[in-house]
Amino acid sequence: MQTYLAVTPEELREAGKYGRAFAHVAYRIGPDSTMLRQNLLLQTRGGLLSVSDREAPLIEDPQALCAAVLRECGRRGYGGVLLDFEERPRRDRLAFVERLGQALSAGRRALYLPESYARATPVGIPLLCTAISGGNFSQRLQEAAAAQGGASRLALDVERLRMDFRLPARSGEGEPLTEEAFRRLTEQERPSVFFSRDLCARYFTYGREGETHFVLFDDADTLAQKLRTGNAMGFAAAFLMWPEVRDIAGKLFPQGGR
Helix, strand or coil, rough: CEEEEEEEECCCHHHHHHHHEEEEEEEEECCCCCCCCCCCCCCCCEEEEEECCCCCCCCCHHHHHHHHHHHHHHHHCCEEEEEEECCCCCCCHHHHHHHHHHHHHHCECCCEEEHHHHHCCCCCCEECCCCCCCCHHHHHHHHHHHCCCHHHCCCEHHHHHHHHCCCCCCCCCCCCCCCCHHHHHHHHCCCCCCEEEECEEEEEEEECCCCCCCCECCCCCHHHHHHHHHHHHHCEEEEHHHHHHHHHHHHHHCCCCC
16 A cells, blocks of 8 residues: 655655655646646656645636646656545536546556545545544445455545544534644643544543533554554555644654655
8 A cells, every 4th residue: 555645845855754655735726727836846756746626716628627737747757646626526527537537547647536526437546534433444444445346446535533522422523623722632631541443543531511522533553553454455545644644754654654
C-alpha cells in the first residue's frame, strides 16, 4: 500500500523529511474550464496531482480541463490524480471525472476520488474515510472491499478524528474539535483515556452542565494501526493531510519513511 502525504508547495520541504510520496495540493479548477496552479518548485516531480473544486465555476468544457490535467501530469511525471472535490457530483463534474478517468487509465495513471463520485461513475479508485464513530473499523473495510471487488480497488482517506459527542448522540453527529480546542479540553479535564478496538480510536468522557460528553480521537498509534490494517488487507493507497499529522509525523514515520 502506497502512503501519500497531501502537501501544499510551502509544506513540501518540511514533509519531505519523512520521505513519503506526495499528493501535491497545488491545483484548482479556474474560470473557463482552466486549471490554476500555485507556485511549485521547478524540480517537483512524481507523486500525484491533487486538484480542488472549492469555489470552482461550472465546468463548461470538460475536455479542455482534462487535457490541462494530462499535460501537467506529463510535465511533472505525476503517477495520477487525487480529486479533492467538495461539491456534490453534479453533471458537469461527472462529465469531467469520467473523461479524466478514462484518459488516465489509458495512460496507466491512477485516479483517486471521493466515495460520492465513485457511487455515480465507474471510473477511478474510491477513497474510504477512516474516521468512523460507530460500528467496527475492520468490518467496514472488509465490507467495502467485498462490495468493490477487492481491497486493491480502494484507497484510504486517513482523516485524523477529533470529535466531541453529547450523549446519547442518537444522530451519530458530534462537534469537530480543532487541535487547539482538543488540547485545551484535555488540559482542563485531564481525563482517563481508553482505546476502542472496534473503532480503532481512543476516547474519554467528561461531564459539563449536566451533560455527559464522549470524545473520540486519533493519535499516532491509532492512525498507524489503521494504516497497518489497510496494508494487510491490500488497499491500493492511503492519504494523510500533512497539517493533520505534522505534530505526530515523527511517531508515525519513525524511520523518516525511508
